Amino acid sequence: MSKETVSTIGEQRRLNYALQPMDRDEFVKLVTTDLPESPSYFGYDAVMNTKERQTLDESLQRALKALSIDEVLAAKSTGAQVLDTRDPADFARPHLAGSIGISLGG
Numbered sequence: 869m870s871k872e873t874v875s876t877i878g879e880q881r882r883l884n885y886a887l888q889p890m891d892r893d894e895f896v897k898l899v900t901t902d903l904p905e906s907p908s909y910f911g912y913d914a915v916m917n918t919k920e921r922q923t924l925d926e927s928l929q930r931a932l933k934a935l936s937i938d939e940v941l942a943a944k945s946t947g948a949q950v951l952d953t954r955d956p957a958d959f960a961r962p963h964l965a966g967s968i969g970i971s972l973g974g
Contacts, residue, residue: 940964 881887950967952959959969
């Protein structure tokens with residue numbers, strides 16, 4: 869691991885031990901030597917990952933439910949925190965008092 873927070877592909881090719889010229893067997897040995905034992909749930913996850921799953925959009929469509937303003941205000945009155953995920957420019961305009969602007973766009 870490097871203390872640097874940015875790099876270039878050229879720099880990584882020069883300095884990263886795993887990116888040095890080598891054949892496949894050497895690479896596999898290099899990156900698998902001294903690995904800790906796999907957690908017990910890995911086998912379960914591997915099997916589950918082979919099964920068909922809903923996409924994120926499908927899961928969200930099934931799970932998310934739009935709330936009315938009355939439902940939002942009722943939840944807020946019992947301690948819920950409101951996150952406004954709109955674009956920052958939209959959040960800068962009128963928004964629910966006490967809400968936090970956290971754009972889904974980054």
